[in-house]
Amino acid sequence: xxLTNLIPGYQPLPFPLPTWLMQLLLLLGFYLHALPMNVVLxxxxxxxxxxxxxxxxxxxxxxxxxxxxxxxxxLFISFAVTQGIVPLLFLQLVYxxxxxxxxxxxxxxxxxVLAILLASYYISYIVIYRTLKGEYSTKKASVAALLLLVxxxxxxxxxxxxxxxxxxMLHPEKWLPLYQQAATGxxxxxAEPQLAPRYLHTFLASLAVTGMTLGCFGLYMxxxxxxxxxxxxxxxxxxxxxxxxLQIPAGLWYLKSLPPHLAAYFLGGDNLIxxxxxxxxxxxxxxxxxxxxxxxxxxxxxxxxxxxxxxILILTMIINRHQLRMLYLNPYVKPDxxxxxxxxxxxxxFLVSAVALIAYLVWLSKLMLRAFKKPITxxxxxxxxxxxxxxxxxxST
Amino acid sequence: MNYPLWxxxxxxxxxxxxxxxxxxxFISHFAVGGGIFLAFAEELAYKxxxxxxxxxxxxxxxxxxxxxxxxxxxxxVGIWFSVSLVSPDGLASLIxxxxxxxxxxxxxxxxxxxxxxxxxYTWDRISKTxxxxxxxxxxxxxxxxxxxxxxxxxxxxTPGKWMVNHxxxxxxxxxxxxxxxxxxxxxMLAIAGMYALVTSSRIxxxxxxxxxxxxxxxxxxxVFILGPIFMVWFLTQIPQASxxxxxxxxxxxxxxxxxVLARALxxxxxxxxxxxxxxxxxxxxNPKAFTFRIAIMFMxxxxxxxxxxxxMREMLRKPYVIYGYLYSNGIHKDDVQTISxxxxxxxxxxxxxxxxxxxxEEERGELIFRYQCLACHTAxxxxxxxxxxxxxxEEAIENFLQILRKTDPKSNNYTGIMPTLAVxxxxxxxxxxxxxxxxxxxRHHAEQVGAKPxxxxxxxxxQ
Numbered sequence: 001x002x003l004t005n006l007i008p009g010y011q012p013l014p015f016p017l018p019t020w021l022m023q024l025l026l027l028l029g030f031y032l033h034a035l036p037m038n039v040v041l042x043x044x045x046x047x048x049x050x051x052x053x054x055x056x057x058x059x060x061x062x063x064x065x066x067x068x069x070x071x072x073x074x075l076f077i078s079f080a081v082t083q084g085i086v087p088l089l090f091l092q093l094v095y096x097x098x099x100x101x102x103x104x105x106x107x108x109x110x111x112x113v114l115a116i117l118l119a120s121y122y123i124s125y126i127v128i129y130r131t132l133k134g135e136y137s138t139k140k141a142s143v144a145a146l147l148l149l150v151x152x153x154x155x156x157x158x159x160x161x162x163x164x165x166x167x168x169m170l171h172p173e174k175w176l177p178l179y180q181q182a183a184t185g186x187x188x189x190x191a192e193p194q195l196a197p198r199y200l201h202t203f204l205a206s207l208a209v210t211g212m213t214l215g216c217f218g219l220y221m222x223x224x225x226x227x228x229x230x231x232x233x234x235x236x237x238x239x240x241x242x243x244x245x246l247q248i249p250a251g252l253w254y255l256k257s258l259p260p261h262l263a264a265y266f267l268g269g270d271n272l273i274x275x276x277x278x279x280x281x282x283x284x285x286x287x288x289x290x291x292x293x294x295x296x297x298x299x300x301x302x303x304x305x306x307x308x309x310x311x312i313l314i315l316t317m318i319i320n321r322h323q324l325r326m327l328y329l330n331p332y333v334k335p336d337x338x339x340x341x342x343x344x345x346x347x348x349x350f351l352v353s354a355v356a357l358i359a360y361l362v363w364l365s366k367l368m369l370r371a372f373k374k375p376i377t378x379x380x381x382x383x384x385x386x387x388x389x390x391x392x393x394x395x396s397t
Numbered sequence: 398m399n400y401p402l403w404x405x406x407x408x409x410x411x412x413x414x415x416x417x418x419x420x421x422x423f424i425s426h427f428a429v430g431g432g433i434f435l436a437f438a439e440e441l442a443y444k445x446x447x448x449x450x451x452x453x454x455x456x457x458x459x460x461x462x463x464x465x466x467x468x469x470x471x472x473x474v475g476i477w478f479s480v481s482l483v484s485p486d487g488l489a490s491l492i493x494x495x496x497x498x499x500x501x502x503x504x505x506x507x508x509x510x511x512x513x514x515x516x517x518y519t520w521d522r523i524s525k526t527x528x529x530x531x532x533x534x535x536x537x538x539x540x541x542x543x544x545x546x547x548x549x550x551x552x553x554x555t556p557g558k559w560m561v562n563h564x565x566x567x568x569x570x571x572x573x574x575x576x577x578x579x580x581x582x583x584x585m586l587a588i589a590g591m592y593a594l595v596t597s598s599r600i601x602x603x604x605x606x607x608x609x610x611x612x613x614x615x616x617x618x619x620v621f622i623l624g625p626i627f628m629v630w631f632l633t634q635i636p637q638a639s640x641x642x643x644x645x646x647x648x649x650x651x652x653x654x655x656x657v658l659a660r661a662l663x664x665x666x667x668x669x670x671x672x673x674x675x676x677x678x679x680x681x682x683n684p685k686a687f688t689f690r691i692a693i694m695f696m697x698x699x700x701x702x703x704x705x706x707x708x709m710r711e712m713l714r715k716p717y718v719i720y721g722y723l724y725s726n727g728i729h730k731d732d733v734q735t736i737s738x739x740x741x742x743x744x745x746x747x748x749x750x751x752x753x754x755x756x757x758e759e760e761r762g763e764l765i766f767r768y769q770c771l772a773c774h775t776a777x778x779x780x781x782x783x784x785x786x787x788x789x790x791e792e793a794i795e796n797f798l799q800i801l802r803k804t805d806p807k808s809n810n811y812t813g814i815m816p817t818l819a820v821x822x823x824x825x826x827x828x829x830x831x832x833x834x835x836x837x838x839x840r841h842h843a844e845q846v847g848a849k850p851x852x853x854x855x856x857x858x859x860q
Contacts, residue, residue, distance in 0.1 A: 005746060005749075005750055006746060006747065006750055007746065008399040008400050008485070008746050008747065009399060009746065010489070010493070011486065011489045011490045011493050012729070013490060013493045013494055013563065014493070014563075015493060016493070016494070016495075016496050016497050016565070017496070017497070022496075025500075075514060078466055078470070078510060078514070081470055081471065081474065082470070082503075082506060082507055082510055084474070085474070085499075085503045085506070086500065086503060088474075088477070089492065089496060089499055089500065089503075090496070092481065092488070092489070092492050093492050093493065093496050096485070096489050096492070100400055100481055100482075100485035100488075100489065101400055101401060103478075103481060103482055104400060104401050104402075104403045104482050104485065105401065107403045107482045110478065110482070111413070111475075111478060111479065111482070113478070114417075114471055114472075114474065114475045114478060117471055118467070118468065118471050121467045121471065122467060125463060125467070175401070176750060176751075179401045179747075179751075180751075180754065183401065183402065183403070183404040183767075184403070184404050184405070184406065185403045185404075185405075185482070341563075343497055343565055345566070346497040346498065346501070346565055346566075347497060349497075349501060350497050350500055350501050350504070353501060353504045353505075354504060357504045357507060357508055360508060361507075361508075361511060364511055364512065364515050367515065367519070367523065367527070368515055368518070368519065370523075371518075371519045371522035371523045372522065
């Protein structure tokens with residue numbers, strides 16, 4: 001059977017935006033989702049390990065860094081979930097025919113994402129509101145390490161399910177046989193050659209981004225506790241460096257797992273794709289260089305340079321990821337074939353609101369920064385743990 | 398028919414959406430109503446300069462943040478996930494029409510969440526005036542998320558002028574938009590009161606507990622005074638067929654029988670009345686005797702009313718996902734005629750691909766059952782076909798299906814609640830053949846006890 005006969009059609013309605021703009025918003029949305037999502041995935045494992053190593057001394061840098069990371073996790077989870085809305089929306093709009101189909105084939109694990117997310121999200125709060133509440137003890141730190149590990153396994157499972165769906169949607173040839181096997185949505189895409197390297201690639205990236213996050217905490221702490229700040233920047237840079245070096249063989253494995261005719265596009269077969277791929281290689285080298293300096297001497301400018309390079313690097317990799325999707329789906333899914341009737345009025349409202357939102361968030365962040373610079377005005381037991389934690393990561397030893 | 402169809406044994410796909418939605422509605426209504434509550438209660442604390450109210454609000458806001466930002470947000474995504482699995486054509490139609498509206502809602506949602514965290518983490522860290530300002534901002538942002546999503550939800554029941562011009566603004570501000578917005582806000586206030594009753598019941602100091610319990614109980618009252626007005630307004634705006642579905646059900650279901658929808662309506666009204674009476678005679682008139690257990694009872698009743706009412710709202714829209722445009726089984730209303738003449742199994746991408754591999758008439762019939770019936774029925778669970786078919790034989794089933802195929806309400810009583818069966822003659826026979834394999838046991842049993850299936854009578858009672 002011709003595979004094109006299996007690709008569901010778009011609805012007989014026009015698209016509300018030009019295709020290029022939808023693609024752009026999909027990319028931008030995914031970028032904003034990927035940043036906090038990486039901190040959540042890597043941060044949980046790192047916090048768990050740090051709690052474990054620092055469990056016997058609450059003044060140890062490990063323990064304090066673990067606590068800082070653990071307390072910020074719920075916020076990162078919230079950002080990751082919220083920022084996931086935009087890419088999900090545009091993925092459904094542009095690539096719905098492929099994405100809905102693969103989701104239906106793996107409906108049960110796909111819905112399982114929600115249950116796992118709910119459980120892991122609440123564990124992140126249990127750690128800060130129950131486990132770490134009150135006086136410190138080694139046992140509490142160990143329990144926190146264990147709970148964070150359970151939570152992180154949950155997030156890692158979510159990532160695995162996502163990787164399954166994101167790769168299954170690229171392979172229309174697998175759909176019909178899977179559905180004929182069972183229509184109850186119990187499938188995964190586990191036989192996929194690119195599954196393991198792709199997942200590993202993302203997982204290592206999450207550790208690297210967590211390293212950068214620790215360094216950012218170090219920058220925030222610089223005036224309060226210089227030694228701790230220095231330790232955070234160095235350790236964060238080391239984590240980044242180690243995972244990025246591991247990324248080199250992982251990346252090569254990923255490239256090798258792709259069908260040769262598609263891998264060729266990244267290696268000179270297409271100018272734009274190759275340029276972005278080359279840029280990402282160059283940025284990786286730069287990031288490694290800067291992070292070596294930051295890891296060795298704790299240099300703040302070098303760390304900031306690594307941070308910035310990494311932010312651009314993630315963007316280039318996201319663009320390459322998107323291009324790979326297009327390469328796979330171009331023969332089957334054709335968003336350009338749908339008529340466009342741009343909703344200019346609503347688009348204008350959206351853009352104005354987006355600018356207003358950014359301005360509002362800037363104002364709100366300033367308010368928060370000011371609030372946390374001042375000592376607390378009322379020592380009340382109900383005050384939130386973010387306040388207590390900033391106090392706890394702050395004291396000099 | 399465009400997509401592979403997810404088969405959910407026993408409960409059916411609708412209940413997967415239903416369970417997630419009911420939980421989400423109860424929490425998300427709290428997110429909006431609770432935001433209004435926090436702003437007003439903080440204003441009260443500010444005016445009275447009463448630290449006890451502030452302390453109460455700190456406790457309550459933790460509960461609020463933990464519930465709405467986690468369970469509320471995730472069940473919201475959950476509805477989206479589940480609808481995409483059960484009704485991809487429906488969701489795709491909505492997304493192709495309202496992507497930017499959703500994107501706009503997302504902006505408000507980000508503002509809402511950021512403000513909720515800022516509000517919660519800045520207790521005692523910024524001035525009381527600034528904190529009150531944050532509470533009010535949260536209230537405004539959360540109301541705006543409702544203002545947008547209400548447009549898409551009501552659009553599905555009453556698409557109004559959108560049917561003619563496909564213009565998003567006409568879709569959003571459709572005939573039931575304003576009455577529905579009013580009802581929802583009133584319900585949100587009541588739900589906020591119920592949640593706050595739970596936290597108030599935990600206050601240790603008796604006099605202050607009585608004060609707060611009474612204050613929270615007042616939040617349950619507006620919906621009972623203004624609710625009926627908005628409800629009548631709402632009912633005047635929905636299609637006549639939906640009203641008929643509530644009050645008469647299937648017209649021939651027998652004199653004296655309430656339709657299942659009417660029963661749901663009465664249950665919702667009785668439960669609401671119970672809450673009102675309990676709220677008035679309990680926490681409002683006698684706040685001192687109010688306990689945590691009673692508060693939980695209110696919550697259970699509240700959840701039951703929410704579940705029943707939302708279920709009813711969904712039922713009102715039957716047999717459509719988008720009223721008058723797209724049937725709940727993913728078939729466009731306008732395509733029914735073409736499909737009936739050309740055949741269903743040649744039309745949809747996946748339906749026709751699967752039909753090529755169907756080796757027998759039963760298998761082809763099963764495919765039609767899957768694509769045209771499973772959206773609302775299951776073989777042996779929720780709205781079980783086994784039960785509904787009774788002891789009918791193949792011929793009786795075929796006669797019944799002939800009725801379902803008619804588009805004229807005079808000859809097909811089911812047009813108000815079931816999509817027109819879109820099949821050609823051969824496919825109708827295949828479907829009948831398959832359906833007759835589902836109820837073999839029932840037929841066998843009927844033969845044993847000597848009952849004779851009456852085709853005419855049976856045909857009229859299948860619902």
